[in-house]
Amino acid sequence: QKEVEQNSGPLSVPEGAIASLNCTYSDRGSQSFFWYRQYSGKSPELIMFIYSNGDKEDGRFTAQLNKASQYVSLLIRDSQPSDSATYLCAFFSGGYQKVTFGIGTKLQVIP
Amino acid sequence: EAGVVQSPRYKIIEKKQPVAFWCNPISGHNTLYWYLQNLGQGPELLIRYENEEAVDDSQLPKDRFSAERLKGVDSTLKIQPAELGDSAVYLCASSLGERNEQYFGPGTRLTVT
Numbered sequence: 001q002k003e004v005e006q007n008s009g010p011l012s013v014p015e016g017a018i019a020s021l022n023c024t025y026s027d028r029g030s031q032s033f034f035w036y037r038q039y040s041g042k043s044p045e046l047i048m049f050i051y052s053n054g055d056k057e058d059g060r061f062t063a064q065l066n067k068a069s070q071y072v073s074l075l076i077r078d079s080q081p082s083d084s085a086t087y088l089c090a091f092f093s094g095g096y097q098k099v100t101f102g103i104g105t106k107l108q109v110i111p
Numbered sequence: 112e113a114g115v116v117q118s119p120r121y122k123i124i125e126k127k128q129p130v131a132f133w134c135n136p137i138s139g140h141n142t143l144y145w146y147l148q149n150l151g152q153g154p155e156l157l158i159r160y161e162n163e164e165a166v167d168d169s170q171l172p173k174d175r176f177s178a179e180r181l182k183g184v185d186s187t188l189k190i191q192p193a194e195l196g197d198s199a200v201y202l203c204a205s206s207l208g209e210r211n212e213q214y215f216g217p218g219t220r221l222t223v224t
Contacts, residue, residue, distance in 0.1 A: 034213075042217070043218045044154065044215050045215070046213065090153070092211045097166075097167065098159065098167060099211055101154050101155075102153050103152055103153050104152075104153055
């Protein structure tokens with residue numbers, strides 16, 4: 001079983017819609033969860049982090065964490081073409097003391 | 112506040128040649144990471160430093176890769192000799208303390224011919 005599972009996409013949504021990106025992880029000792037945005041040819045950019053169960057909102061972005069289901073998601077409201085990028089989820093394992101990244105989901109926002 | 116600085120941004124070398132990458136982390140960040148990223152994949156950790164100490168180098172191919180972080184600030188990653196399969200983007204990241212919110216530099220794109 002992979003440590004983190006992400007659908008590579010592409011996920012296509014129309015402009016103005018809600019984009020929903022999902023990630024599951026296998027390590028129950030995971031403590032911190034991150035979402036990075038990576039534009040083509042650029043390095044990953046941290047956009048959200050969440051440590052507790054529930055929702056965390058920042059502007060158009062909402063991160064959702066469910067530790068019981070080992071599931072983390074990112075919602076992007078009012079999606080814009082500029083949101084088109086690859087979104088990487090990552091988690092920090094206290095047991096292994098390291099951050100593990102998923103392969104990323106490619107999001108395409110269609111004007 | 113300046114971000115993570117890396118150089119060079121691009122490097123093309125022939126196989127069997129040596130190559131070195133340099134990273135300067137965000138000021139005050141005690142933890143520094145080197146990652147390798149292949150196309151279509153997430154970053155994969157090569158080595159993590161806490162100040163001057165390499166606390167996780169389990170994924171570093173030590174027969175050809177080496178790294179150092181003198182004085183606990185900037186760091187150098189070296190490959191000698193380079194192989195065709197080393198072609199990738201090498202990313203440096205830094206974080207403050209134990210929350211592990213990592214901030215990445217622009218990366219070095221290495222092409223080995």
